[in-house]
Amino acid sequence: MTRWAVDTEATTQYLAEMVAINSVNPSLVPGAPGEMQMAEWLTKTCTDLGLNVIIQHGTHGRPNVIATWLGKGSGRSILLTGHMDTVSVESMDIPPFEPRIEEGRLYGRGAFDMKGGLASILGAIKALKDGGFEPTGRIILAFVCDEEYASAGTEKLVKEIKVDAAILTEPSEMKLCIAHRGFAWLTLTTQGRAAHGSLFDEGVDAIAHMGRVLGALEKMDAETLSKRHHPLLIRPSVHASLIQGGLGLSTFPDACTLQIEHRLLPNERGENILALWRGALGKLSQEDPQFHADVRLDFERPGYEIADNAPIVQTMREAFTDVAGKIPEMSGMLAWLDSALLGAAGIPTVILGPGGAGAHAAVEYVELGDVHNCAAIIAGAVERWTSLPRENAQLQV
Numbered sequence: 001m002t003r004w005a006v007d008t009e010a011t012t013q014y015l016a017e018m019v020a021i022n023s024v025n026p027s028l029v030p031g032a033p034g035e036m037q038m039a040e041w042l043t044k045t046c047t048d049l050g051l052n053v054i055i056q057h058g059t060h061g062r063p064n065v066i067a068t069w070l071g072k073g074s075g076r077s078i079l080l081t082g083h084m085d086t087v088s089v090e091s092m093d094i095p096p097f098e099p100r101i102e103e104g105r106l107y108g109r110g111a112f113d114m115k116g117g118l119a120s121i122l123g124a125i126k127a128l129k130d131g132g133f134e135p136t137g138r139i140i141l142a143f144v145c146d147e148e149y150a151s152a153g154t155e156k157l158v159k160e161i162k163v164d165a166a167i168l169t170e171p172s173e174m175k176l177c178i179a180h181r182g183f184a185w186l187t188l189t190t191q192g193r194a195a196h197g198s199l200f201d202e203g204v205d206a207i208a209h210m211g212r213v214l215g216a217l218e219k220m221d222a223e224t225l226s227k228r229h230h231p232l233l234i235r236p237s238v239h240a241s242l243i244q245g246g247l248g249l250s251t252f253p254d255a256c257t258l259q260i261e262h263r264l265l266p267n268e269r270g271e272n273i274l275a276l277w278r279g280a281l282g283k284l285s286q287e288d289p290q291f292h293a294d295v296r297l298d299f300e301r302p303g304y305e306i307a308d309n310a311p312i313v314q315t316m317r318e319a320f321t322d323v324a325g326k327i328p329e330m331s332g333m334l335a336w337l338d339s340a341l342l343g344a345a346g347i348p349t350v351i352l353g354p355g356g357a358g359a360h361a362a363v364e365y366v367e368l369g370d371v372h373n374c375a376a377i378i379a380g381a382v383e384r385w386t387s388l389p390r391e392n393a394q395l396q397v
């Protein structure tokens with residue numbers, strides 16, 4: 001296999017130009033510009049690289065950019081993907097859209113999460129093009145919108161695309177990430193009885209009863225969830241997020257509402273969590289006939305896991321070892337990623353992205369050396385993967 005020479009200057013330039021574009025997600029920050037300018041820049045850059053580019057228009061003008069390099073034979077197809085949007089720039093301590101390079105790091109909003117990963121994809125394609133590579137299988141680049149809010153971009157993408165594997169370049173700190181946790185949002189409500197504050201034998205205090213629910217939540221986390229182990233994801237967890245209740249100082253509260261978030265292991269689903277809560281609330285009602293509460297599952301995103309001997313993982317491991325001179329560390333990410341949607345659509349996905357810091361924080365930067373190494377690893381993986389014969393003929397884009 002060839003070691004592809006990455007044009008480090010061009011790759012850094014790609015990154016700097018992308019960081020200079022404001023692509024704050026407007027679903028997070030009303031009035032923010034979103035991904036359109038990124039989509040225009042990527043369309044031009046991918047066209048200049050000789051790829052066929054289409055823009056997939058989503059709801060409210062939110063675009064995905066899909067760039068294709070057609071293969072000349074029947075090798076396996078691969079998707080290289082990442083999100084164009086970033087979180088808010090509020091409370092940042094550095095100019096968000098004026099990329100600055102210092103001691104091998106590039107600073108700015110989105111440098112780490114995840115324009116560094118997007119630059120690695122572009123750097124890999126440039127390296128392959130510069131080296132005269134002619135793919136046997138199809139290479140598809142997908143730059144998606146809205147990952148930081150509802151993942152509308154990848155949801156749309158997976159409906160219209162079929163590929164044999166994917167590399168997602170979220171910042172994995174140069175580890176090969178093969179698992180991440182999911183999450184579930186639930187609402188718990190306690191029902192009391194409203195009464196004048198003086199009427200101690202009439203009123204039922206829904207807020208005090210919620211205290212028992214909070215006690216059950218701490219117990220569930222400490223005694224039940226802490227015992228569920230995963231080699232890469234450690235354990236599932238739960239926390240209380242938002243609470244509301246009360247009618248006035250001199251009134252027994254009639255109801256109290258608590259919204260909570262569970263973080264799930266890949267084999268856990270919202271319905272399992274719902275059953276756990278029904279059990280816990282049932283126990284509290286048995287202890288006190290005046291205790292009334294119910295629980296509702298509002299939203300869930302399952303986690304993701306791929307076997308560490310899956311073909312795409314092996315391909316990435318080989319390409320990584322070739323470039324880095326050492327076997328990659330396998331990792332899991334505690335946060336949720338779009339790979340869950342890709343995996344659920346039947347696309348085996350592995351995550352590799354550069355190191356850095358400050359995703360969603362006041363100072364954000366990415367390690368440029370990692371961005372360049374990632375590009376070399378992706379180029380090597382693309383060469384290996386697309387030269388493998390396809391196992392079963394799937395429909396392509």
Ligand SMILES: [Zn+2]
Nearest residue numbers: 083113114170
């Ligand atoms: Zn991200």
